[in-house]
Amino acid sequence: MTALLEARGLTKYFGGVLALDHLDLAVARNEIVGLIGPNGSGKTTFFNVITGIYRADAGRAIFDGLDITAASAQAVYRAGISRTFQRSRLSLPLSIFDNIMIGNHKHLNQSLWFNLFRRDDFKREFEAGYAAARELVDVFEPHLADRLFEPVAGLPMIDRRRIEICRALISRPKLLLLDEPSAGMTHDETRALMQDILSVRARNKDLAIIIVEHEMGVIERITDRCVVLNFGRKIAEGPYRAVAEDAEVQQAYLGAT
Amino acid sequence: MVAADEKRADLRPALAALGAADAYLIALLAVESTAAVLALLIAGVAAVIVAARFGLVGRVARAFAAHEDTLGLFAVAALLVVAAVFHSDHFVLLLLVTVLLYSTAALGLNVQFGYAGVLNFAGASFFGIGAYAAAVLNTFTAVPHLVVLAIGGLASALIGCLLLLPVLRTRGHYAAVVTIAFALLFKTFLEVNDVLGGPQGMPVPGMALLGWSFNDNIEIGGIRLSFYMSYLVASLLLLVAAFIVVRRLERSWIGLNFDALRLDETAASCFGLDIARWQITAFLIGNFIIGLAGALFGMVGGFVAPNNYTFADSLILVSILLLGGIGNPWGLIVATFIVVVVPEKLQGIQEYRFLLYALMVIVVLLFRPQGLLPRPVRHYFPGRKP
Numbered sequence: 001m002t003a004l005l006e007a008r009g010l011t012k013y014f015g016g017v018l019a020l021d022h023l024d025l026a027v028a029r030n031e032i033v034g035l036i037g038p039n040g041s042g043k044t045t046f047f048n049v050i051t052g053i054y055r056a057d058a059g060r061a062i063f064d065g066l067d068i069t070a071a072s073a074q075a076v077y078r079a080g081i082s083r084t085f086q087r088s089r090l091s092l093p094l095s096i097f098d099n100i101m102i103g104n105h106k107h108l109n110q111s112l113w114f115n116l117f118r119r120d121d122f123k124r125e126f127e128a129g130y131a132a133a134r135e136l137v138d139v140f141e142p143h144l145a146d147r148l149f150e151p152v153a154g155l156p157m158i159d160r161r162r163i164e165i166c167r168a169l170i171s172r173p174k175l176l177l178l179d180e181p182s183a184g185m186t187h188d189e190t191r192a193l194m195q196d197i198l199s200v201r202a203r204n205k206d207l208a209i210i211i212v213e214h215e216m217g218v219i220e221r222i223t224d225r226c227v228v229l230n231f232g233r234k235i236a237e238g239p240y241r242a243v244a245e246d247a248e249v250q251q252a253y254l255g256a257t
Numbered sequence: 258m259v260a261a262d263e264k265r266a267d268l269r270p271a272l273a274a275l276g277a278a279d280a281y282l283i284a285l286l287a288v289e290s291t292a293a294v295l296a297l298l299i300a301g302v303a304a305v306i307v308a309a310r311f312g313l314v315g316r317v318a319r320a321f322a323a324h325e326d327t328l329g330l331f332a333v334a335a336l337l338v339v340a341a342v343f344h345s346d347h348f349v350l351l352l353l354v355t356v357l358l359y360s361t362a363a364l365g366l367n368v369q370f371g372y373a374g375v376l377n378f379a380g381a382s383f384f385g386i387g388a389y390a391a392a393v394l395n396t397f398t399a400v401p402h403l404v405v406l407a408i409g410g411l412a413s414a415l416i417g418c419l420l421l422l423p424v425l426r427t428r429g430h431y432a433a434v435v436t437i438a439f440a441l442l443f444k445t446f447l448e449v450n451d452v453l454g455g456p457q458g459m460p461v462p463g464m465a466l467l468g469w470s471f472n473d474n475i476e477i478g479g480i481r482l483s484f485y486m487s488y489l490v491a492s493l494l495l496l497v498a499a500f501i502v503v504r505r506l507e508r509s510w511i512g513l514n515f516d517a518l519r520l521d522e523t524a525a526s527c528f529g530l531d532i533a534r535w536q537i538t539a540f541l542i543g544n545f546i547i548g549l550a551g552a553l554f555g556m557v558g559g560f561v562a563p564n565n566y567t568f569a570d571s572l573i574l575v576s577i578l579l580l581g582g583i584g585n586p587w588g589l590i591v592a593t594f595i596v597v598v599v600p601e602k603l604q605g606i607q608e609y610r611f612l613l614y615a616l617m618v619i620v621v622l623l624f625r626p627q628g629l630l631p632r633p634v635r636h637y638f639p640g641r642k643p
Binding site for chain 2: 051052053072073074076077078082083085089090091092093094095098101102103105106108109110112115116119122123126149150151167171
C-alpha cells in the first residue's frame with residue numbers, strides 16, 4: 001500500500017538556519033503519527049511547509065498521488081489536508097458556527113447569485129452545514145451544542161482549541177495536522193480530548209493524523225508510530241516505546257552528554 | 258396567537274423608539290434658531306444616554322435584530338412621514354435625499370471596509386465617478402436614465418477594480434495608500450479635463466422616467482409637492498435595495514468569507530479562501546453601490562464639480578462608518594443622519610465641521626470603539642429556532 005503523505009528530502013532554510021534538514025516522512029491511511037522533538041526542532045515548520053504557508057527549498061511532498069511541494073495553502077486544503085495552529089487562530093468576533101463553517105469552505109456553494117438570490121437553496125445548504133457542525137460539536141463540546149451562535153471571544157482557551165479541531169474536521173479531510181492541541185490543558189482535559197480524537201478516527205476510516213505534542217503520555221497512548229526531530233533532522237522513528245529508549249533521543253531531550 | 262402577542266411585545270420598544278426618533282427629527286428640521294437647535298441636540302444626546310442607562314437601547318437593538326423586516330417597513334414609513342411634513346420644503350427634502358444617498362454609499366463602503374477589511378479612502382471619488390458618468394451620459398446621449406444609474410455603478414466598480422488589481426496580492430495597507438493617491442489625483446484630473454467642465458464642473462440634466470421628469474414640481478389634489486419628492490422616493494428605493502443586498506451578502510457564505518479574510522488571512526488561506534478573489538469581489542460590490550448612489554446624487558444636485566468629490570469628503574464617508582458601528586447597516590444610517598444633518602442645522606459651525614467630525618470620531622473611538630450601534634454576531638436566518 002502506498003503512503004497517503006510522503007515527504008522526501010524536505011529542506012527549509014530561514015536565512016542561515018536550517019529548519020528542516022532533508023526530512024523523509026511517510027504517513028499511511030488511517031495512521032496516527034506523533035511528531036516530537038525539542039522546541040525549535042522543526043515540527044511546526046514541517047506543518048507550514050506541507051500546508052503551503054512556506055515553500056520548501058528542496059525535496060518533494062506527495063499527498064494522495066498529488067505533488068503538493070509547491071502548492072498554495074488553498075490547493076493543499078482542497079487536496080484534503082487540514083490543520084490546527086499552535087497558537088489558536090480562531091476569528092474571535094465570529095460565532096462558533098461561523099468559525100467551524102470557515103473550515104468547510106470547499107463544500108459550500110460560493111457563487112454570488114446562489115448566495116444572494118437563491119435563498120431557499122441557500123437555506124437548505126445552511127441547514128446541512130448546521131447539522132454537520134452540530135454533530136462535531138456534540139462530540140467535542142457537548143455543553144456548547146445549543147450555543148453555536150455565540151461569539152468565540154467569550155470562551156475559555158480549552159473550548160477554543162476544541163472548536164479549532166472541529167473547524168479542521170468538518171471538511172472531512174484525509175489528513176489532519178494537529179499542532180499541540182492540548183497546550184494549556186490539564187492532564188484530564190488532555191486525556192478527554194485524545195479520547196474524542198480517537199473516536200472521530202474510529203468513525204472515519206480514511207482519516208490519518210500527524211500530531212505534534214509535548215505530553216508524552218498522549219503520544220504513547222494514541223500514536224501508531226513516532227518521528228523524532230532535532231535541529232530539523234529526523235533522529236529516530238518507530239513505535240513510541242522503541243523511540244523513547246533511543247540514546248540519541250534521550251540526549252536531545254535531556255541534553256545528557 | 259401567543260406567538261403574535263410575544264412578537265407585538267418585542268416590537269413595542271422598537272416602535273416607540275422609531276416614533277420618538279421621527280418626532281425628534283421633525284422638530285430638529287423645523288426649528289431655525291441656533292439656540293433652539295443646540296438645545297434640541299443636547300436634549301437628544303441626554304435622552305439617548307438616559308435610555309442607555311435603563312437598558313432601553315439594548316432592547317431596541319434586539320428588537321431590530323429579531324424583526325428586521327417588519328421594523329424596516331416601519332422605518333421607511335417613518336421617513337415618509339418626515340417627508341410628508343416637509344412636502345414643499347426644497348431644502349429639507351434635499352437634505353433627506355443627501356442622507357439617503359450617503360447612507361447608500363456608506364453601505365457600499367461597509368462591504369469593503371466593514372466586512373472584507375479593504376480600506377477605501379476614495380469613497381467620494383467613486384461616488385463622483387457615478388455622478389460624472391450621469392452628467393456625461395445625460396448630456397450627450399439618450400441612454401434611459403435607469404440604465405445610466407447602472408452604468409454609473411459599473412464605471413465606479415470597473416475603475417476601482419483596475420486600480421486595485423495590481424496591489425491586492427500584497428499584504429498590509431498598500432491598497433489603502435493607493436486609494437488615497439487616487440482620491441487626490443481624481444480631483445486634479447477633473448480640474449484639468451475640459452471635456453468634463455474643468456474646475457467649474459458641468460450641469461447634469463435631471464432624471465426622467467417614461468417621459469415623467471423628476472425636475473417638475475408635483476401637484477396632487479391642490480397640494481404642491483417639491484420636485485425633490487420624486488428624488489426622495491427614488492433614493493429611498495435605492496437605499497432599501499442596497500440594504501437588502503448588503504444584508505443578504507452578510508448572511509451568506511460570502512459574508513463569512515469576507516469576515517474570515519479580514520480577521521486572519523493565514524488561517525483563511527489554510528481553509529481554501531482565495532484572498533485576492535474575495536477582496537476584489539468585496540471591492541466590486543461596494544464600488545457598484547457607491548457608483549449607483551453617486552449617479553443618482555449627480556442628477557439630484559443637477560451639477561457636478563471637482564470640489565464636491567475631494568479626499569475630505571471620502572474621509573467623511575469613513576467617519577460615518579466609524580461612528581455608526583463598522584459592519585452594522587442600521588448604525589450607518591443613524592450616523593449618516595448625524596453627520597449630514599447636524600452641520601446643516603448649525604450654520605455657525607459650517608466652517609468648523611471637519612473639526613466636529615474629528616471630535617465625534619475621537620470621542621466614539623475613545624468611549625465606544627465599536628461605534629454607536631455595534632455589529633451583532635451573524636444570524637443567517639434571524640428568528641430561526643435551533
